[in-house]
Amino acid sequence: MKKINLIIFLALFTLTSCSSKLDSAKESLVGTWQVTEIFKSIPSTGIFEDDKSGNGMFEFTSTQCDYNFTFGTDTEMNSFEYEFQTSKENAGFIRVDRFDVVGEENYRVRFGDQTSDSYKEATEITLERTIITDSLTFEYTISLSKI
Numbered sequence: 001m002k003k004i005n006l007i008i009f010l011a012l013f014t015l016t017s018c019s020s021k022l023d024s025a026k027e028s029l030v031g032t033w034q035v036t037e038i039f040k041s042i043p044s045t046g047i048f049e050d051d052k053s054g055n056g057m058f059e060f061t062s063t064q065c066d067y068n069f070t071f072g073t074d075t076e077m078n079s080f081e082y083e084f085q086t087s088k089e090n091a092g093f094i095r096v097d098r099f100d101v102v103g104e105e106n107y108r109v110r111f112g113d114q115t116s117d118s119y120k121e122a123t124e125i126t127l128e129r130t131i132i133t134d135s136l137t138f139e140y141t142i143s144l145s146k147i
Helices: 003-017 021-029
Strands: 031-042 047-051 056-060 064-070 073-089 093-103 107-111 123-131 137-144
Touching: 021 073, 021 093, 021 107, 031 064, 047 064
Parallel strands: none
Antiparallel strands: 031 047, 031 056, 031 137, 056 064, 064 073, 073 093, 093 107, 107 123, 123 137
């Protein structure tokens, strides 16, 4: 009887102590982030701009994103609710995890060095956003460091 109780206890402990990738990644995302670099490109024209001044902040709660940053002479700011999602995507012969902030604005989130467990307790992330207008498509890559 003791062995059965021990096995049940260990099984329950293992199940409750392991959190999902989505939960771990969201825990890493939540917090205040300092902008370190911003890259903007217009693929159709080949125009590329970057700003390495690191002037701005992103703050993520479990459901809200607030940001304020300067790129060149333009100040960008917004506050919106989001949903954090994970999915799998093909990367050559393997499938890898993909994390996305989906809301009024959508961002792909890349954690740290993008290794298989880099989403755990991440201190660096990259946000990628594509903006499609009537005439041009803009791609932003924003590098952030956790404060």
